Amino acid sequence: MDCPNCGAPMVSFAVPERFREHAPEESDHAALCPECLTLSAAESAPPTPRFDRITGTFPEDEAAVPLAIAIGLLDSLALHRRDIEALLEAVEEAGTDPLLIFDRLQAQGGVDPVFDLERRRVQVEQLLE
Numbered sequence: 162m163d164c165p166n167c168g169a170p171m172v173s174f175a176v177p178e179r180f181r182e183h184a185p186e187e188s189d190h191a192a193l194c195p196e197c198l199t200l201s202a203a204e205s206a207p208p209t210p211r212f213d214r215i216t217g218t219f220p221e222d223e224a225a226v227p228l229a230i231a232i233g234l235l236d237s238l239a240l241h242r243r244d245i246e247a248l249l250e251a252v253e254e255a256g257t258d259p260l261l262i263f264d265r266l267q268a269q270g271g272v273d274p275v276f277d278l279e280r281r282r283v284q285v286e287q288l289l290e
Contacts (some may be wrong), residue, residue: 162203164194166275171195173203174210174226180251183230183244193229198266198274200233216272218265224255228262235274235281246288253289260286 162171171192176184184191188202195214212219212229220228231248234241252259263282266272 162192162201164197164199165201166199167194167197167273169194169196171199171201171203172211172214172229173206174212174229175206176226176230180227180230180248183227183234183248185233191230191233193233196271196273198232198235198272198276198278200230200236216262216265216269218262220252220255220257220262222255222257224252224257227251227255228257228259231259232263232266235278235285236276238281238284242288245285249285249289260289 162173164171171194173190173192176189176191181187185200185202190203190206192201192203212221212225227248231245234245249259267278
């Protein structure tokens with residue numbers, strides 16, 4: 162699946178039932194663009210998602226899916242605040258620091274989000290406090 166925003170190949174993944182209420186269209190599959198960080202519903206996903214295409218330090222455990230969805234929702238913190246809070250809580254419960262992942266996304270280059278990642282990182286930090 163290619164990104165509807167920038168045309169890059171997206172990272173598709175299955176969405177567990179507990180996170181579907183936060184996914185686009187409450188879909189059982191979603192996709193995140195590793196270049197512009199756009200999130201979309203997807204028709205299918207491979208058995209093993211390639212989250213390492215987003216960043217080499219992306220978690221591969223139970224934190225991966227809620228983190229991917231949360232990153233994709235950062236385009237509108239005002240609309241998705243509750244979803245982002247719930248998702249990042251699940252990420253932290255899985256033992257991953259979402260702010261560290263945001264820092265690494267910023268530092269790695271090759272990522273050109275549709276939103277200001279640095280500003281969103283500061284806002285998310287305030288949400289998590």
